[in-house]
Amino acid sequence: MKSKYNFQVQHEDGSVFDMYQMGIWVESFHIYSPNPDRTFLEFPGKHGSYLSASYMKNRKIKISFQVETGSEYELDQLKHSIYNIFYTDQEFIITRDLSPGNILYALQNEEYDFDNITGEDADFNLTLTMADPFVYGQERIGTLADDAGYIDYNGTAETKPAFSFDVLAPITHLDIVSDDGYMRIGDPYTVEETPFEPETIILNDNMNTLTGWGPASSVDGGTVAGQMSVLNSNDFIASDYGSGSAWHGPSVKKSLSQQLQDFKVECYFRQAAYVNPKDTGRVELYLLDINNNVIAKLAMADAWKNMPKNRAEVRLGDTSNNNYMVNTSGKTDTWWNDFQGVIRLERIGTKFFAYVANITRDSASKHFRTWFTGFDDLEGKFQGKVAQVQLHLGCYGTDSAPSQAFQRIKVSKLNQPVTNQVPYIALPGDKIDINFKKSEILINGEERKDLKDFGASFFSFKKGRNNLFILPEGRVSTTVTWREAFK
Structure with missing residues (x-):
């Protein structure tokens, strides 16, 4: 049986939590009245006053809940799940079963705790703040x-x-x-003035064919082995990782139609380093000059034993002469574990810009969990021209690999404006x-x-x-x- 006061909470990332499905009974749900803030002006010799300004202050929602579980452990686990639902850094959306077309925006702004009825059952009251004090109808x-x-x-x-x-x-x-x-x-x-294109696309590969890609001979800290294949006409995957005592897996490369000084490279890929903690894997893109020297590397790797932890890497140079612009797992150890997104590197003159972002898997394709940094190559160590792109998928030793694939590679030449040009x-x-x-x-x-x-x-x-x-x-x-x- 579902409470008539049941509701759903939707977070900024699209996650939805239904109270009924979580085993939470909503006893009551009260939206407080509008809370006006009015300014009045009084004038000598005049009766009363004049209303000069009127605003809506924050509004409150008071909700009562009951929960029943099978053990004290289950109750404790549910309590902390509830804490994570209502404590957010951004407003969440509430949709009530009583009016499914309407939504509210709310935030938790006060502490609360469970009142235990038994060791397995409890009730609690929660007060939420509507910083946006209005109720919104159907879209x-x-x-x-x-x-x-x-x-x-x-x-x-x-x-x-x-x-x-x-x-x-x-x-x-x-x-x-x-x-x-x-x-x-x-x-x-x-x-x-005249408009101009700030970038010219040199390569825009949607990973639907290996035609034009040839075998590569070396990768960092490992060996080239196995076979790169096309999955569903839109992914490059490792159909076979081969074998080796360290990192190993397939690698292919492609020459660009011209050598690039000012460039932008975008590597779109997925890597699910969360399904099996014992998996190890890496997704790597190398930028090479005409002599196969490494100019830069863009990568995401889960190199931890018995722990899912994706780490992004943007490195200028090779393994002996380099600068790491990005070498992090993000704001937490699990920030990019379920990754489907982009790593980007730009060079304009001596300045480099690196960007990492997860991308939502809906029609909006919105970037989130982003990371941005810059570096000025004042000593001119990393100024070689980009002539080739190399891709590598790897796993370590006898470890199994996570689901990982290249989804799109885009390389552009960056054009600089001249006088009276607008991009x-x-x-x-x-x-x-x-x-x-x-x-x-x-x-x-x-x-x-x-x-x-x-x-x-x-x-x-x-x-x-x-x-x-x-x-x-x-x-x-x-x-x-x-x-x-x-x-």
């Missing part, structure tokens, strides 16, 4: 034909929309203009998402708030008609989503 979706239109909004409080754009033609900027404000990313160009910020096929509630700007899932115009704002929809215009015209397809907010 609504609209499109803007011919880059102009309007949204008729019926909520009793203002709401923040979200815009999604499919890019149809190159753009140097994107404007969303409303009656009360505007959002702009990038820069428009004048009649005296494109997006090209056909790119996706731009601007979420006004989260103050979030994403291009292909990656945060790009650096592109926001100084005077632009994450404006709100107000009650009534909201006119919208998209610029430049005819270069994006626009979808807008919003939830009506109620007090």
Whole structure:
């Protein structure tokens, strides 16, 4: 039997926790009334006062629970699972079974504990804070034909929309203009300026064929063995790791159409270092010059015995002359254990930039658990031109390997602007998402708030008609989503 007050909690990473499915009975669920904060002005000789400002302060939710388990151990485990659900660094979403189309945003802001009824059963009360004090209705979706239109909004409080754009033609900027404000990313160009492409794609391999890839002869700390194969026309996997006493596995390489000085290399891959603690594995991409000297290496490896722990590595140079830009497991030992994402390296002049990100496995492809760092090669030690890309999948000794595969390799030449040139910020096929509630700007899932115009704002929809215009015209397809907010 399920409580009529049952609800679900959704975290920022998409994880959903249903109280009923966790064995938690929701005894009561109370949303406190709006908590107004009003400012009044009084004037001599006038009766009463004038209302000069009115705002909604934080609002509260009070919930009562009961739990029944089979042992004191199970109760203790459930208690800490509940702690992890409600203690988060960011707001979580609550969806109630009583009104499944509506959502609330809440945070835990007070401590609580279980009151044991028996050694196996307990009840507890929890008070949550609604820093966003409104209740939101069902998500609504609209499109803007011919880059102009309007949204008729019926909520009793203002709401923040979200815009999604499919890019149809190159753009140097994107404007969303409303009656009360505007959002702009990038820069428009004048009649005296011209747009330019900041990067030229040299290699964009989706791992659907080994044609063009040849055998490699060496890898760091191990031997080349086994066989690289294509899985489902979109992954390079090791169908055979071969054998060896240290690291071993297949390796292939491909020559680029030109040697690159300023470059960007993106390695998309997956590595599930969490299923079996005894697995060891590594995914490595080497950048080579025309003489097979190593210019840099991008890697993710689980090298720990009986412990799942993925460590990212971005190394400039080879094993004897190098600089490690990244050599970490992230903020915790398990941060990247279930990894499906990207490692990127850029070089512009003497400056290097390294980036690591997990990517959500949904249509949003949003980057999370990111790591960014830079290095200035002032001594010029790592300035060789990139001529080849080498891939390697490995395991150690007789250990089994985790599920790991290359999913996409992209290599670009970075172009530097000359006078009166404005760079494109997006090209056909790119996706731009601007979420006004989260103050979030994403291009292909990656945060790009650096592109926001100084005077632009994450404006709100107000009650009534909201006119919208998209610029430049005819270069994006626009979808807008919003939830009506109620007090």
